[in-house]
Amino acid sequence: MTIIDSPRLLPKVDDLLRDPRLDAFRESMGHVPVRDALREILEAARQRLLQTEDQPGRHPDLIYLDQVLSAGRKDQPESALTSHLLILALLRKLEEESRPGIRKVINATGAILHTNLGRAPLARQALAAVKQLSEGYSSLEFDLETNQRGQRTSSIEALIRRLFDVESAIVVNNNAAAVMLALSALCRGREVIVSRGELVEIGGRFRVPEIMEESGAVLREVGTTNKTHILDYERAVNEETAALMKVHRSNFSQTGFVGEAGVKELADLAHNQGLPLIYDLGSGCFSEDLAALLAGEPTVAKAIGSGADVICFSGDKLLGGPQAGIIIGKSQYIDVMRSHPLMRAFRCDKMALAALEATLVLYQDPDLARASIPILRMALTDRDALRDRIRDLALRLQDLSVPAAAVPSKLIMGGGSAPEIEIPSWALEIDPQKTRLSAASLEARLRAFDPPILCRTSRDVLLFDLRTVTEEEERILLFALADVCSKEEDPL
Numbered sequence: 161m162t163i164i165d166s167p168r169l170l171p172k173v174d175d176l177l178r179d180p181r182l183d184a185f186r187e188s189m190g191h192v193p194v195r196d197a198l199r200e201i202l203e204a205a206r207q208r209l210l211q212t213e214d215q216p217g218r219h220p221d222l223i224y225l226d227q228v229l230s231a232g233r234k235d236q237p238e239s240a241l242t243s244h245l246l247i248l249a250l251l252r253k254l255e256e257e258s259r260p261g262i263r264k265v266i267n268a269t270g271a272i273l274h275t276n277l278g279r280a281p282l283a284r285q286a287l288a289a290v291k292q293l294s295e296g297y298s299s300l301e302f303d304l305e306t307n308q309r310g311q312r313t314s315s316i317e318a319l320i321r322r323l324f325d326v327e328s329a330i331v332v333n334n335n336a337a338a339v340m341l342a343l344s345a346l347c348r349g350r351e352v353i354v355s356r357g358e359l360v361e362i363g364g365r366f367r368v369p370e371i372m373e374e375s376g377a378v379l380r381e382v383g384t385t386n387k388t389h390i391l392d393y394e395r396a397v398n399e400e401t402a403a404l405m406k407v408h409r410s411n412f413s414q415t416g417f418v419g420e421a422g423v424k425e426l427a428d429l430a431h432n433q434g435l436p437l438i439y440d441l442g443s444g445c446f447s448e449d450l451a452a453l454l455a456g457e458p459t460v461a462k463a464i465g466s467g468a469d470v471i472c473f474s475g476d477k478l479l480g481g482p483q484a485g486i487i488i489g490k491s492q493y494i495d496v497m498r499s500h501p502l503m504r505a506f507r508c509d510k511m512a513l514a515a516l517e518a519t520l521v522l523y524q525d526p527d528l529a530r531a532s533i534p535i536l537r538m539a540l541t542d543r544d545a546l547r548d549r550i551r552d553l554a555l556r557l558q559d560l561s562v563p564a565a566a567v568p569s570k571l572i573m574g575g576g577s578a579p580e581i582e583i584p585s586w587a588l589e590i591d592p593q594k595t596r597l598s599a600a601s602l603e604a605r606l607r608a609f610d611p612p613i614l615c616r617t618s619r620d621v622l623l624f625d626l627r628t629v630t631e632e633e634e635r636i637l638l639f640a641l642a643d644v645c646s647k648e649e650d651p652l
Protein backbone atom coordinates (compact mmCIF):
# COMPACT_ATOMS: atom_id res chain seq x y z
CA MET A 161 0.00 0.00 0.00
CA THR A 162 1.36 3.36 -1.05
CA ILE A 163 1.03 6.44 1.09
CA ILE A 164 -1.74 7.84 -1.07
CA ASP A 165 -3.72 4.63 -0.94
CA SER A 166 -4.10 4.93 2.76
CA PRO A 167 -6.90 7.21 3.90
CA ARG A 168 -5.12 7.67 7.21
CA LEU A 169 -2.16 9.17 5.43
CA LEU A 170 -3.92 12.01 3.66
CA PRO A 171 -2.40 15.38 4.65
CA LYS A 172 -3.66 16.91 7.87
CA VAL A 173 -6.30 19.63 7.87
CA ASP A 174 -4.14 22.07 9.83
CA ASP A 175 -1.17 21.61 7.52
CA LEU A 176 -3.27 22.22 4.44
CA LEU A 177 -4.96 25.25 6.00
CA ARG A 178 -1.61 27.00 6.25
CA ASP A 179 -1.40 27.22 2.46
CA PRO A 180 -1.11 30.93 1.51
CA ARG A 181 -3.31 30.41 -1.54
CA LEU A 182 -6.25 30.27 0.90
CA ASP A 183 -5.53 33.71 2.39
CA ALA A 184 -7.82 35.63 0.05
CA PHE A 185 -10.74 33.34 0.86
CA ARG A 186 -10.01 33.50 4.58
CA GLU A 187 -10.21 37.27 4.33
CA SER A 188 -13.40 37.39 2.27
CA MET A 189 -15.39 34.57 3.87
CA GLY A 190 -13.68 33.82 7.18
CA HIS A 191 -11.81 30.81 8.51
CA VAL A 192 -14.75 28.56 9.32
CA PRO A 193 -16.20 28.07 5.80
CA VAL A 194 -12.67 27.47 4.45
CA ARG A 195 -11.95 24.81 7.07
CA ASP A 196 -15.36 23.16 6.57
CA ALA A 197 -14.91 23.03 2.81
CA LEU A 198 -11.49 21.43 3.28
CA ARG A 199 -12.93 18.84 5.65
CA GLU A 200 -15.52 17.95 3.01
CA ILE A 201 -12.84 17.58 0.37
CA LEU A 202 -10.74 15.37 2.62
CA GLU A 203 -13.73 13.30 3.60
CA ALA A 204 -14.63 12.78 -0.05
CA ALA A 205 -10.98 11.86 -0.74
CA ARG A 206 -11.07 9.37 2.08
CA GLN A 207 -14.28 7.81 0.75
CA ARG A 208 -12.79 7.68 -2.69
CA LEU A 209 -9.70 5.95 -1.40
CA LEU A 210 -11.79 3.35 0.36
CA GLN A 211 -13.45 2.39 -2.92
CA THR A 212 -11.83 -0.15 -5.14
CA GLU A 213 -10.01 1.05 -8.19
CA ASP A 214 -12.61 -0.05 -10.69
CA GLN A 215 -15.39 1.93 -9.04
CA PRO A 216 -14.42 5.45 -9.97
CA GLY A 217 -15.95 8.02 -7.64
CA ARG A 218 -17.89 10.77 -9.35
CA HIS A 219 -18.04 13.55 -6.78
CA PRO A 220 -18.60 16.66 -8.93
CA ASP A 221 -16.63 18.96 -6.60
CA LEU A 222 -13.54 16.85 -6.89
CA ILE A 223 -12.33 17.28 -10.40
CA TYR A 224 -8.72 17.06 -9.28
CA LEU A 225 -9.16 14.07 -7.06
CA ASP A 226 -8.64 11.57 -9.83
CA GLN A 227 -5.29 13.20 -10.42
CA VAL A 228 -4.55 12.83 -6.73
CA LEU A 229 -5.34 9.17 -6.96
CA SER A 230 -3.53 8.47 -10.18
CA ALA A 231 -0.49 10.18 -8.69
CA GLY A 232 -0.72 7.65 -5.88
CA ARG A 233 -1.37 4.75 -8.16
CA LYS A 234 1.78 5.42 -10.11
CA ASP A 235 3.55 4.58 -6.89
CA GLN A 236 4.91 8.08 -6.67
CA PRO A 237 3.25 9.07 -3.46
CA GLU A 238 4.59 12.58 -3.17
CA SER A 239 2.69 14.16 -0.36
CA ALA A 240 3.57 17.64 -1.66
CA LEU A 241 1.80 16.80 -4.90
CA THR A 242 -1.15 15.35 -3.01
CA SER A 243 -1.41 18.53 -0.93
CA HIS A 244 -1.17 20.67 -4.01
CA LEU A 245 -3.97 18.81 -5.75
CA LEU A 246 -6.17 18.87 -2.68
CA ILE A 247 -5.64 22.61 -2.38
CA LEU A 248 -6.56 23.05 -6.04
CA ALA A 249 -9.77 21.11 -5.44
CA LEU A 250 -10.43 23.27 -2.39
CA LEU A 251 -9.78 26.53 -4.27
CA ARG A 252 -12.22 25.43 -6.92
CA LYS A 253 -14.86 24.60 -4.36
CA LEU A 254 -14.36 27.90 -2.49
CA GLU A 255 -14.51 29.81 -5.77
CA GLU A 256 -17.93 28.34 -6.41
CA GLU A 257 -19.16 28.78 -2.85
CA SER A 258 -18.08 32.39 -2.63
CA ARG A 259 -19.84 33.48 -5.81
CA PRO A 260 -22.40 36.15 -4.98
CA GLY A 261 -26.06 35.34 -5.66
CA ILE A 262 -26.26 38.28 -8.03
CA ARG A 263 -23.37 38.03 -10.48
CA LYS A 264 -21.83 40.18 -13.12
CA VAL A 265 -22.95 39.08 -16.59
CA ILE A 266 -22.02 40.12 -20.11
CA ASN A 267 -25.14 41.42 -21.84
CA ALA A 268 -24.93 40.75 -25.57
CA THR A 269 -28.71 40.33 -25.94
CA GLY A 270 -29.20 43.59 -27.81
CA ALA A 271 -31.53 45.00 -25.15
CA ILE A 272 -29.88 48.09 -23.69
CA LEU A 273 -32.25 48.34 -20.73
CA HIS A 274 -32.89 44.79 -19.61
CA THR A 275 -35.04 44.74 -16.48
CA ASN A 276 -33.77 41.27 -15.57
CA LEU A 277 -30.17 42.38 -16.02
CA GLY A 278 -30.31 45.38 -13.72
CA ARG A 279 -31.55 48.02 -16.19
CA ALA A 280 -29.14 50.96 -16.66
CA PRO A 281 -25.41 50.52 -16.00
CA LEU A 282 -24.09 53.57 -14.12
CA ALA A 283 -21.79 56.29 -15.39
CA ARG A 284 -18.21 56.36 -14.10
CA GLN A 285 -18.99 59.65 -12.33
CA ALA A 286 -21.98 58.07 -10.58
CA LEU A 287 -19.88 55.14 -9.37
CA ALA A 288 -17.23 57.51 -8.03
CA ALA A 289 -19.89 59.43 -6.12
CA VAL A 290 -21.29 56.23 -4.60
CA LYS A 291 -17.83 55.16 -3.48
CA GLN A 292 -16.95 58.52 -2.01
CA LEU A 293 -20.21 58.91 -0.09
CA SER A 294 -20.47 55.37 1.20
CA GLU A 295 -16.98 54.44 2.29
CA GLY A 296 -17.06 57.09 4.99
CA TYR A 297 -19.56 59.46 6.56
CA SER A 298 -21.51 62.10 4.62
CA SER A 299 -23.71 65.11 5.25
CA LEU A 300 -26.70 63.03 4.14
CA GLU A 301 -29.10 64.69 6.58
CA PHE A 302 -26.91 67.41 7.97
CA ASP A 303 -26.85 71.07 6.99
CA LEU A 304 -23.22 72.12 7.17
CA GLU A 305 -24.08 75.84 7.07
CA THR A 306 -26.55 75.96 9.93
CA ASN A 307 -25.07 73.04 11.90
CA GLN A 308 -28.55 71.51 12.05
CA ARG A 309 -30.37 68.46 10.80
CA GLY A 310 -30.86 68.71 7.03
CA GLN A 311 -33.01 67.14 4.32
CA ARG A 312 -31.46 64.16 2.55
CA THR A 313 -32.82 65.14 -0.84
CA SER A 314 -32.61 68.93 -0.71
CA SER A 315 -29.57 69.35 -2.95
CA ILE A 316 -30.72 66.82 -5.52
CA GLU A 317 -34.15 68.43 -5.58
CA ALA A 318 -32.63 71.85 -6.19
CA LEU A 319 -30.66 70.35 -9.08
CA ILE A 320 -33.81 68.81 -10.59
CA ARG A 321 -35.70 72.12 -10.24
CA ARG A 322 -32.88 73.89 -12.07
CA LEU A 323 -32.55 71.26 -14.79
CA PHE A 324 -36.26 71.31 -15.63
CA ASP A 325 -37.35 74.70 -14.46
CA VAL A 326 -40.09 73.19 -12.27
CA GLU A 327 -41.46 74.47 -8.96
CA SER A 328 -40.79 71.37 -6.93
CA ALA A 329 -39.29 67.88 -6.98
CA ILE A 330 -39.01 64.84 -4.74
CA VAL A 331 -37.08 61.63 -5.09
CA VAL A 332 -38.25 58.22 -3.82
CA ASN A 333 -37.14 54.62 -4.11
CA ASN A 334 -38.63 53.81 -7.53
CA ASN A 335 -41.37 54.93 -9.86
CA ALA A 336 -43.88 52.44 -8.47
CA ALA A 337 -43.44 54.16 -5.09
CA ALA A 338 -43.75 57.57 -6.77
CA VAL A 339 -47.14 56.68 -8.29
CA MET A 340 -48.31 55.12 -5.03
CA LEU A 341 -47.28 58.22 -3.10
CA ALA A 342 -49.01 60.59 -5.53
CA LEU A 343 -52.27 58.64 -5.34
CA SER A 344 -52.16 58.15 -1.56
CA ALA A 345 -51.28 61.75 -0.77
CA LEU A 346 -53.51 63.50 -3.28
CA CYS A 347 -56.42 61.16 -4.03
CA ARG A 348 -57.17 58.94 -1.03
CA GLY A 349 -60.90 58.26 -0.67
CA ARG A 350 -61.71 60.17 -3.87
CA GLU A 351 -61.93 59.37 -7.55
CA VAL A 352 -59.13 59.32 -10.11
CA ILE A 353 -60.18 59.33 -13.76
CA VAL A 354 -58.10 57.05 -16.02
CA SER A 355 -58.61 55.81 -19.59
CA ARG A 356 -59.42 52.09 -19.99
CA GLY A 357 -56.60 52.01 -22.53
CA GLU A 358 -54.08 52.95 -19.83
CA LEU A 359 -54.94 50.46 -17.07
CA VAL A 360 -51.61 48.81 -17.71
CA GLU A 361 -49.42 46.21 -16.11
CA ILE A 362 -45.76 47.18 -16.15
CA GLY A 363 -44.41 43.87 -14.88
CA GLY A 364 -43.31 42.74 -11.46
CA ARG A 365 -46.92 43.12 -10.26
CA PHE A 366 -47.23 46.84 -10.96
CA ARG A 367 -50.80 47.17 -12.24
CA VAL A 368 -52.52 50.53 -12.32
CA PRO A 369 -55.91 49.32 -10.94
CA GLU A 370 -54.23 47.46 -8.07
CA ILE A 371 -51.92 50.32 -7.12
CA MET A 372 -54.96 52.57 -7.18
CA GLU A 373 -56.88 50.30 -4.83
CA GLU A 374 -53.91 49.93 -2.50
CA SER A 375 -53.51 53.71 -2.30
CA GLY A 376 -57.10 54.14 -1.19
CA ALA A 377 -58.04 56.12 -4.30
CA VAL A 378 -61.11 55.11 -6.27
CA LEU A 379 -60.51 54.23 -9.90
CA ARG A 380 -62.94 55.86 -12.30
CA GLU A 381 -62.40 54.17 -15.68
CA VAL A 382 -63.45 56.03 -18.80
CA GLY A 383 -63.47 55.35 -22.56
CA THR A 384 -62.68 52.00 -24.14
CA THR A 385 -59.58 49.87 -24.60
CA ASN A 386 -58.76 51.42 -27.97
CA LYS A 387 -60.32 54.89 -27.85
CA THR A 388 -60.80 57.46 -25.13
CA HIS A 389 -61.90 61.00 -25.90
CA ILE A 390 -61.44 64.14 -23.85
CA LEU A 391 -65.24 64.21 -23.59
CA ASP A 392 -65.14 60.90 -21.70
CA TYR A 393 -63.01 62.51 -18.99
CA GLU A 394 -65.14 65.65 -18.98
CA ARG A 395 -68.34 63.67 -18.38
CA ALA A 396 -66.77 61.70 -15.53
CA VAL A 397 -65.68 64.72 -13.48
CA ASN A 398 -67.83 65.21 -10.38
CA GLU A 399 -67.45 66.48 -6.81
CA GLU A 400 -65.72 63.24 -5.81
CA THR A 401 -62.95 63.68 -8.39
CA ALA A 402 -59.46 64.16 -6.94
CA ALA A 403 -57.38 64.07 -10.14
CA LEU A 404 -57.11 63.08 -13.77
CA MET A 405 -54.36 60.59 -14.50
CA LYS A 406 -52.41 59.75 -17.64
CA VAL A 407 -50.26 56.63 -17.81
CA HIS A 408 -47.63 56.21 -20.52
CA ARG A 409 -47.98 52.89 -22.33
CA SER A 410 -44.37 52.05 -21.75
CA ASN A 411 -44.23 48.43 -22.71
CA PHE A 412 -46.82 47.99 -25.44
CA SER A 413 -48.36 49.96 -28.25
CA GLN A 414 -51.72 50.05 -29.97
CA THR A 415 -52.31 50.39 -33.68
CA GLY A 416 -55.37 50.49 -35.92
CA PHE A 417 -58.58 52.20 -34.79
CA VAL A 418 -57.13 53.92 -31.75
CA GLY A 419 -57.20 57.32 -30.11
CA GLU A 420 -56.38 58.96 -26.83
CA ALA A 421 -56.68 62.38 -25.25
CA GLY A 422 -53.45 64.37 -25.38
CA VAL A 423 -51.62 65.46 -22.25
CA LYS A 424 -52.20 69.13 -23.07
CA GLU A 425 -55.98 68.80 -23.41
CA LEU A 426 -56.14 66.71 -20.25
CA ALA A 427 -54.14 69.34 -18.35
CA ASP A 428 -56.45 72.09 -19.64
CA LEU A 429 -59.52 70.15 -18.59
CA ALA A 430 -58.06 69.39 -15.17
CA HIS A 431 -57.13 73.04 -14.59
CA ASN A 432 -60.58 74.27 -15.66
CA GLN A 433 -62.01 72.03 -12.96
CA GLY A 434 -59.43 73.01 -10.35
CA LEU A 435 -57.92 69.51 -10.40
CA PRO A 436 -54.36 68.21 -10.89
CA LEU A 437 -53.26 66.06 -13.81
CA ILE A 438 -50.98 63.25 -12.60
CA TYR A 439 -48.79 61.85 -15.37
CA ASP A 440 -47.01 58.52 -14.92
CA LEU A 441 -44.39 58.99 -17.59
CA GLY A 442 -42.61 55.67 -16.95
CA SER A 443 -39.20 55.94 -18.56
CA GLY A 444 -38.44 59.61 -18.15
CA CYS A 445 -36.33 60.28 -21.21
CA PHE A 446 -34.11 63.34 -20.62
CA SER A 447 -32.01 63.27 -23.76
CA GLU A 448 -33.34 64.90 -26.93
CA ASP A 449 -30.94 62.75 -28.99
CA LEU A 450 -32.35 59.59 -27.46
CA ALA A 451 -35.93 60.80 -27.90
CA ALA A 452 -35.20 61.43 -31.60
CA LEU A 453 -33.87 57.89 -31.95
CA LEU A 454 -36.89 56.42 -30.14
CA ALA A 455 -39.39 58.43 -32.20
CA GLY A 456 -42.50 58.95 -30.16
CA GLU A 457 -41.02 58.42 -26.69
CA PRO A 458 -42.12 61.46 -24.64
CA THR A 459 -39.38 63.45 -22.92
CA VAL A 460 -39.60 64.88 -19.42
CA ALA A 461 -39.33 68.39 -20.87
CA LYS A 462 -42.29 67.75 -23.16
CA ALA A 463 -44.38 66.40 -20.28
CA ILE A 464 -43.67 69.55 -18.30
CA GLY A 465 -44.42 71.76 -21.30
CA SER A 466 -47.80 70.11 -21.75
CA GLY A 467 -48.93 71.34 -18.34
CA ALA A 468 -49.11 68.14 -16.25
CA ASP A 469 -49.07 69.04 -12.52
CA VAL A 470 -47.39 65.94 -11.10
CA ILE A 471 -45.02 63.91 -13.29
CA CYS A 472 -43.44 60.62 -12.13
CA PHE A 473 -40.70 58.59 -13.79
CA SER A 474 -37.97 56.03 -13.10
CA GLY A 475 -34.31 56.79 -12.43
CA ASP A 476 -32.98 53.60 -14.01
CA LYS A 477 -34.78 53.49 -17.34
CA LEU A 478 -34.04 56.00 -20.12
CA LEU A 479 -32.51 58.45 -17.64
CA GLY A 480 -29.63 55.99 -17.19
CA GLY A 481 -29.19 56.37 -13.44
CA PRO A 482 -29.77 54.22 -10.35
CA GLN A 483 -33.12 52.81 -9.25
CA ALA A 484 -35.21 55.78 -8.12
CA GLY A 485 -38.57 57.42 -8.63
CA ILE A 486 -38.53 61.10 -9.50
CA ILE A 487 -41.58 63.28 -9.00
CA ILE A 488 -41.68 66.82 -10.36
CA GLY A 489 -44.34 69.47 -10.65
CA LYS A 490 -46.30 72.13 -8.82
CA SER A 491 -45.40 72.89 -5.19
CA GLN A 492 -49.04 72.89 -4.12
CA TYR A 493 -49.20 69.14 -4.82
CA ILE A 494 -45.60 68.07 -4.31
CA ASP A 495 -45.51 69.61 -0.81
CA VAL A 496 -48.50 67.50 0.25
CA MET A 497 -46.66 64.41 -0.97
CA ARG A 498 -43.44 65.41 0.76
CA SER A 499 -45.09 65.50 4.18
CA HIS A 500 -47.02 62.24 3.70
CA PRO A 501 -46.03 59.37 6.06
CA LEU A 502 -45.32 57.05 3.10
CA MET A 503 -42.47 59.37 2.11
CA ARG A 504 -40.43 57.88 4.96
CA ALA A 505 -41.16 54.34 3.80
CA PHE A 506 -40.27 55.17 0.21
CA ARG A 507 -37.10 57.14 0.80
CA CYS A 508 -33.90 56.49 -1.17
CA ASP A 509 -30.69 55.33 0.40
CA LYS A 510 -27.51 57.35 0.21
CA MET A 511 -25.89 55.24 -2.52
CA ALA A 512 -28.83 55.75 -4.87
CA LEU A 513 -28.94 59.49 -4.09
CA ALA A 514 -25.22 59.86 -4.73
CA ALA A 515 -25.50 58.05 -8.06
CA LEU A 516 -28.60 59.94 -9.11
CA GLU A 517 -27.18 63.36 -8.31
CA ALA A 518 -23.96 62.58 -10.19
CA THR A 519 -25.98 61.33 -13.19
CA LEU A 520 -28.23 64.40 -13.22
CA VAL A 521 -25.20 66.70 -13.06
CA LEU A 522 -24.05 65.21 -16.38
CA TYR A 523 -27.30 66.28 -18.06
CA GLN A 524 -26.38 69.94 -17.52
CA ASP A 525 -24.14 69.46 -20.57
CA PRO A 526 -25.84 67.30 -23.25
CA ASP A 527 -22.49 66.40 -24.88
CA LEU A 528 -21.08 65.24 -21.56
CA ALA A 529 -24.25 63.25 -20.87
CA ARG A 530 -24.01 61.59 -24.28
CA ALA A 531 -20.41 60.66 -23.74
CA SER A 532 -20.64 59.51 -20.12
CA ILE A 533 -24.04 57.93 -19.48
CA PRO A 534 -23.72 54.32 -20.65
CA ILE A 535 -27.23 53.83 -22.02
CA LEU A 536 -27.00 57.03 -24.07
CA ARG A 537 -23.56 56.13 -25.35
CA MET A 538 -24.74 52.62 -26.29
CA ALA A 539 -28.00 53.67 -27.92
CA LEU A 540 -26.32 56.47 -29.88
CA THR A 541 -23.28 54.43 -30.99
CA ASP A 542 -22.32 55.15 -34.59
CA ARG A 543 -23.61 52.27 -36.67
CA ASP A 544 -20.69 52.11 -39.11
CA ALA A 545 -18.17 52.11 -36.28
CA LEU A 546 -20.12 49.29 -34.65
CA ARG A 547 -20.13 47.29 -37.91
CA ASP A 548 -16.36 47.73 -38.26
CA ARG A 549 -15.80 46.63 -34.68
CA ILE A 550 -17.91 43.52 -35.22
CA ARG A 551 -16.21 42.68 -38.55
CA ASP A 552 -12.87 42.97 -36.85
CA LEU A 553 -13.94 40.64 -34.04
CA ALA A 554 -15.42 38.18 -36.57
CA LEU A 555 -12.06 38.00 -38.38
CA ARG A 556 -10.18 37.35 -35.16
CA LEU A 557 -12.70 34.64 -34.28
CA GLN A 558 -12.39 33.02 -37.71
CA ASP A 559 -8.65 32.77 -37.09
CA LEU A 560 -9.57 30.73 -34.01
CA SER A 561 -11.87 28.47 -36.10
CA VAL A 562 -15.04 30.05 -34.74
CA PRO A 563 -17.73 30.39 -37.47
CA ALA A 564 -18.41 34.11 -36.92
CA ALA A 565 -19.77 36.86 -39.18
CA ALA A 566 -21.04 40.43 -38.92
CA VAL A 567 -24.74 40.64 -39.84
CA PRO A 568 -27.33 43.45 -39.87
CA SER A 569 -29.65 43.24 -36.88
CA LYS A 570 -32.03 45.24 -34.73
CA LEU A 571 -31.45 46.84 -31.40
CA ILE A 572 -34.23 47.07 -28.85
CA MET A 573 -34.30 49.60 -26.05
CA GLY A 574 -35.98 47.20 -23.60
CA GLY A 575 -36.73 47.75 -19.91
CA GLY A 576 -40.36 48.56 -20.65
CA SER A 577 -39.67 51.42 -23.00
CA ALA A 578 -40.22 52.13 -26.68
CA PRO A 579 -41.65 48.64 -27.39
CA GLU A 580 -42.19 49.16 -31.13
CA ILE A 581 -38.92 50.84 -31.92
CA GLU A 582 -36.28 48.67 -33.52
CA ILE A 583 -33.11 50.54 -34.21
CA PRO A 584 -31.08 49.20 -37.18
CA SER A 585 -27.87 47.75 -35.84
CA TRP A 586 -25.20 45.12 -36.41
CA ALA A 587 -24.54 41.90 -34.55
CA LEU A 588 -21.99 39.13 -34.43
CA GLU A 589 -23.51 35.90 -35.70
CA ILE A 590 -22.30 32.43 -34.76
CA ASP A 591 -23.66 29.58 -36.85
CA PRO A 592 -23.85 26.40 -34.74
CA GLN A 593 -24.20 24.29 -37.92
CA LYS A 594 -20.49 24.85 -38.40
CA THR A 595 -19.64 23.65 -34.88
CA ARG A 596 -20.19 20.30 -33.20
CA LEU A 597 -22.79 21.80 -30.85
CA SER A 598 -26.45 22.75 -31.20
CA ALA A 599 -27.56 26.38 -30.82
CA ALA A 600 -29.17 25.48 -27.48
CA SER A 601 -26.05 23.90 -26.05
CA LEU A 602 -23.78 26.70 -27.31
CA GLU A 603 -26.08 29.20 -25.64
CA ALA A 604 -26.19 27.17 -22.42
CA ARG A 605 -22.40 26.82 -22.29
CA LEU A 606 -21.93 30.56 -22.70
CA ARG A 607 -24.49 31.15 -19.95
CA ALA A 608 -22.51 28.78 -17.73
CA PHE A 609 -19.28 30.64 -18.47
CA ASP A 610 -17.67 32.76 -15.76
CA PRO A 611 -18.76 35.54 -16.17
CA PRO A 612 -21.97 34.31 -17.82
CA ILE A 613 -22.44 35.57 -21.39
CA LEU A 614 -26.02 36.19 -22.52
CA CYS A 615 -26.90 36.45 -26.20
CA ARG A 616 -30.03 35.85 -28.23
CA THR A 617 -30.90 33.05 -30.61
CA SER A 618 -32.76 33.66 -33.82
CA ARG A 619 -33.59 30.95 -36.37
CA ASP A 620 -30.98 28.66 -34.87
CA VAL A 621 -28.08 31.09 -34.98
CA LEU A 622 -26.60 32.94 -32.02
CA LEU A 623 -26.53 36.76 -32.17
CA PHE A 624 -24.30 38.98 -30.04
CA ASP A 625 -24.85 42.71 -29.87
CA LEU A 626 -21.64 44.55 -29.06
CA ARG A 627 -23.15 47.94 -28.19
CA THR A 628 -23.66 46.76 -24.63
CA VAL A 629 -20.30 44.93 -24.44
CA THR A 630 -17.22 46.82 -23.24
CA GLU A 631 -13.77 46.34 -24.79
CA GLU A 632 -12.70 44.25 -21.81
CA GLU A 633 -15.83 42.12 -22.04
CA GLU A 634 -15.16 41.68 -25.76
CA ARG A 635 -11.85 39.98 -24.92
CA ILE A 636 -13.69 37.60 -22.56
CA LEU A 637 -16.28 36.95 -25.27
CA LEU A 638 -13.54 36.11 -27.76
CA PHE A 639 -11.90 33.70 -25.36
CA ALA A 640 -15.22 32.10 -24.37
CA LEU A 641 -16.36 31.60 -27.97
CA ALA A 642 -13.03 30.07 -28.98
CA ASP A 643 -13.24 27.73 -26.00
CA VAL A 644 -16.90 26.76 -26.31
CA CYS A 645 -16.92 26.34 -30.10
CA SER A 646 -14.04 23.85 -29.89
CA LYS A 647 -16.12 21.51 -27.73
CA GLU A 648 -18.25 18.53 -28.60
CA GLU A 649 -21.67 17.59 -27.35
CA ASP A 650 -21.54 15.69 -24.04
CA PRO A 651 -22.21 11.97 -24.54
CA LEU A 652 -25.57 11.01 -23.07
Ligand SMILES: *Cc1c(COP(=O)(O)O)cnc(C)c1O
Pocket residue numbers: 334335336337339362366407408409410411440441442443473474475484485576
Ligand atom coordinates in the same frame (compact mmCIF):
# COMPACT_ATOMS: atom_id res chain seq x y z
C1 LIG B 1 -41.53 51.24 -15.36
C2 LIG B 1 -42.81 51.90 -15.03
C3 LIG B 1 -43.29 51.96 -13.72
C4 LIG B 1 -42.53 51.33 -12.59
O1 LIG B 1 -41.32 52.01 -12.39
P1 LIG B 1 -40.18 51.35 -11.43
O2 LIG B 1 -39.13 52.39 -11.39
O3 LIG B 1 -39.78 50.09 -12.09
O4 LIG B 1 -40.83 51.12 -10.11
C5 LIG B 1 -44.49 52.58 -13.49
N1 LIG B 1 -45.20 53.12 -14.50
C6 LIG B 1 -44.78 53.09 -15.78
C7 LIG B 1 -45.64 53.70 -16.86
C8 LIG B 1 -43.57 52.48 -16.09
O5 LIG B 1 -43.15 52.44 -17.35
